Amino acid sequence: MIQTDSILITPELLGLIAEIDEFKGAWRALGTLAPERLKALRHVATIESIGSSTRIEGSKLTDREVERLLASLEIKKFDTRDEQEVAGYAAVMETIFHACQDIPISENHIKQLHRDLLRYSEKDERHRGEYKTLPNNVAAFDESGRQLAVVFETATPFDTPRRMAGLVSWLNEARELKRTHPLLVVSVFVVVFLEIHPFQDGNGRLSRVLTTLLLLQAGYAYVPYSSLESIIENSKEGYYLSLRQTQGTIRTPAPNWQPWLLFFLRALQQQTRRLAIKVEREKIVMSSLPELAVAIIDHARQHGRVTMGGMIQMTAASRNTLKEHFRHLLEQGHLIKHGAGKGTWYGLP
Known part of the structure; x- marks a missing residue:
């Protein structure tokens, strides 16, 4: 059972939630740009998100290379693993943007999203869309690829189905009861998902896809127009540190959610501020140009x-x-x- 009673609602947490929700409420007014302007903003943000999310996991493609690849997605054949990962991420993001309200959060749908995410990855053909069958602890490696130490122990393959069933059940119950703020629900879901690490590969990318999906379903309609993934990429040290600090306590009677909640909500705050600046700049520039x-x-x-x-x-x-x-x-x-x-x-x- 996921213990959220130990979440400490500090003034900083309250302030972050209030600012993000204020932007959510104001988005209708801020988002009054012409449809083609909004489309252009989303296009740029999507490229940034795909590039950043895949680079966090080791891809070397720049945003410009990602953009060129997306312009030729009809090829359906990609030579390198980096290209395969980008193409899969783009396909899943497109699905989520167009059908977010029609995707229930169930184990089967999470597996389907994982299968789609890795649809072009030849190396992942055997395990895509299925929970892991081998341990996948997070480890540190030297430059030659030799494992130095286990940084974090994830759920065992045996425990994974039970723990994923519990996580999905908790999420749907929390969303139905509405006793916990939606941003806290999304945050807890993501950190527990990453602590379980249910799939052999692709867990980090899928966690960021699920973050976007859950935020859209919770009514944060501005999310596609500003890249949360690029903010995480630019704060990778803080990202991994906050994950480790919280994940190490999740299976204890009193989990310490604070490090991850603060990182996650600060990233969301930065996302809204970036978008507000972009929208205002768009309005000024476009109103003054022929x-x-x-x-x-x-x-x-x-x-x-x-x-x-x-x-x-x-x-x-x-x-x-x-x-x-x-x-x-x-x-x-x-x-x-x-x-x-x-x-x-x-x-x-």
Whole structure:
């Protein structure tokens, strides 16, 4: 049974929850951007989330490489493990964004999400969508790959089905009874899920997918427009430290939830603040720019780059008119120029 009676609601925790909920309530007003602007924000955030979440687990792909890969997902064949992981993560995120309210939290659906997450990973073919059959303790390794020590013991393969059943049951009961704040429920679910480490591989990525799903189901509709994963990637030391501090106590009579709750809620706070700044900047910039200039920035956001030739084709505007708009956007810092001559293209700063 998960013991949440020992959660200490400090003034800092209360303040974090209040600020995040205030942003949640204000999102309707903040989110009044045109649909194409919101789509562009989500596009950028999704690339950041996929890149960061896979890099946390060891991938080497940059956000730009992730973006190029996502532009050609119809290939369905990926040569490297990094590419396979990115493609799977992108597919699952798309499912969650479009069907979050139709995905009940059950063991079968968690297994299905895991199967989809690893759908392109050839190495994981045998175990995807199934609980682990071998121990997968979190260990430290030297540069040659030799294991130095076990950092954290996860649930045994034998205990995993029982403990996952208990976790899912606790979550659904907590959401139904509504005695615990939804942010605390999501936070506890994630840390216990990672402490169990139910699958042979992919647990970290799946935990972040489930975080997004649970927040969306709890009404935090702004989540797709600002990357929580990139905040975690930039605070990896704090992330792992808070996990270890709480996970080491979960199976005791009085778990210490505080380290993880503080890290998780501070990350959510940072996510809302980043998004508020982005939205306000969007409103100021877009209200002061001509329609053609906005179209150029939109194209750069959605495709990672924009070219003179591409905009001539798309808008039928003259080269001289577009040249003038590109010049102003460069001078104002909205675009950065890359390459020269026929190879010239423009990206966002």
